[in-house]
Amino acid sequence: MNSKPATIKEIARRLGISPSSVSRGLHDHGSIGSAMKEKIRTVAQELNYEPNQTAIFLQKGKTHTIGVILPELSESFFSSAITAIEDIANKKNYQVMFAQSHDDEAKEKLLVEKMKSHRVDGLIVSVAKSTSSYEHFTKLSSQNIPVVFFDRIPSVTNVHSVACDMETGTIQAVQYLLKKGHRAIGMINGPSNLLASTQRKEGYIKAFGSQRLKYDPSMIVTSDLTENGTLIAMEQLLIIKRKPTAIVAFNDYISLYAIKYARKLGLVINKDIEFVSYSNLPLIHYMDHIPSASVEQHPYLQGQKAADMLMDLLSNKDTEQQGFYRVIIESELVENRTGGIL
Amino acid sequence: MNSKPATIKEIARRLGISPSSVSRGLHDHGSIGSAMKEKIRTVAQELNYEPNQTAIFLQKGKTHTIGVILPELSESFFSSAITAIEDIANKKNYQVMFAQSHDDEAKEKLLVEKMKSHRVDGLIVSVAKSTSSYEHFTKLSSQNIPVVFFDRIPSVTNVHSVACDMETGTIQAVQYLLKKGHRAIGMINGPSNLLASTQRKEGYIKAFGSQRLKYDPSMIVTSDLTENGTLIAMEQLLIIKRKPTAIVAFNDYISLYAIKYARKLGLVINKDIEFVSYSNLPLIHYMDHIPSASVEQHPYLQGQKAADMLMDLLSNKDTEQQGFYRVIIESELVENRTGGIL
């Protein structure tokens, strides 16, 4: 009952043969008699033999484990993404070792060290908001441990990455509103140091351009992504003489904050003012007053691509690395159906 | 740049001493000269030495890794719980290897095997809904790999577990409604094979008993936890001559389905009918029409206790096991503030 797990050695001892023969017998590997092979198999069965992976890891120098570091599991974006990563990894017989940085750069660095010392074969990372330097990652790559970034990717170019292009989705979103007849379209954008903010702004401008309309720069305001910052942004928008009849919000949360504020002012959603945002959170489906459309960022797909990329890097580890993978996923506007009674 | 990571052997070679001395030097372990110790340390620094955990794992027979298997990461309950587990584990220098069963028993079994072959030191599990046999887990325990169950725990007694007692929370919930003057209180319960359902029913009955009131058995109906099943349950409740003025719903989702239905019938929430449920999901805080209170199940705390328990089992692995840990956390009613404008 409390016996140590069976080993190859034990099997060898029982059969009076050498461990190496047992190993070969179990692997169809080298030269081994089919009679003996059978015997080995049956004894292995009897003893309930399972290979000790730690020994194999040491021997092969691989752990068949990939590390995943991401900011917050409670964000549904990331829980979808990691589910995808897990699925792919499992399919390829890899295990996932994961940890959350909680958007703390120091913690992130610590985790990278831990992962390294656990000898993960590769790493998938979505960096913390506060992360400003990337040496801890480049150190990994230089030690031949591939790193793939996704969604929140460093602004440097010499890394492998998967990300979603917000520009196309934004163009779709604005065109969607234009087609509906809106002309005064506000945008609540995020902090300007984020690539995602730049892309949203670009998309906004291009959408207007594509219809040969010109846009009002004062219609683009910035929120620090808190509820309060969003209220301030809304005030800025609603002060404009030509009041916006539609607003593109940075994400669904921002949208909900803004909607709440608009309703407080007595505005009727989708009548006086319409919202479009990003993320397409599941919680939307339980609510009455929601953005009429949302730009989907495909978290599952991003996770999938990132995992595929890492798997590819791992299997071609020996062959000389040439350049860096850089996958861009197109974001995509989807219309929302409310889950409420309205 | 692309060099193999430094090893103890390499350090030993450079200093012309034996690997064992290096090991001791790095660990303050056995007898080692302080001068030599210094030299060892500096060389280790220079070479950027990091111990190869896989070798240590093999040598020590421990991986300092715990496995976590749970049904769905996208449920906020579980993402909180695993965050707690991760926090505790990290504090004790353990890494987390995790996987989702997606409520599929076959997948769960597979995962257990994978975890075992990766030689996790212990396992924390919240079992899949469909899981009916537990041999795959008992096999682990018998191999001296401790297993701790949390939240969804097997109905057998010879396991370690952490769970939340729904009865006390239910008593609080019903008493809360009684105190508010409600007398016709409905309950939408879950499938009767769940322990959690039994506890809810018991709590309901006890709460009435404690006020020397008697309850109407037809007030307790069952939902299969889908939206449609919940509508049927609502119909059953609203058919009763003495219509319920308040309803205790199995969880927040059920509550939201029920609220949606009630509103469709023109009922005004918290006036014509009041809801109380379980889970205390974050999404509640964004909505207008919500249960006025919710029974908190303390996912973070459950994860914490489960991790603590496992850590304890791991550190006392050698000492003979006597009995099983069984921690019960009291559920607790918390009043909700709406995040909407109402």
Add this chain to the structure above:
DNA sequence: ACTTGCTAAACAAACGTTTGCGTTCACAAT
């Protein structure tokens, strides 16, 4: 009878570390 060639198995080294047990040496105590 002697090389060849083949199969089936053993041998041994290796992966990187830890650790019990020696060994050596210097020096103090007898």
Add this chain to the structure above:
DNA sequence: ATTGTGAACGCAAACGTTTGTTTAGCAAGT
């Protein structure tokens, strides 16, 4: 001069596996 003591280190085994290199045995070809 002998013994004891302790410090500082080396040796070697061990963890469980894989894998390149023998070796042994045996049948077939010359």
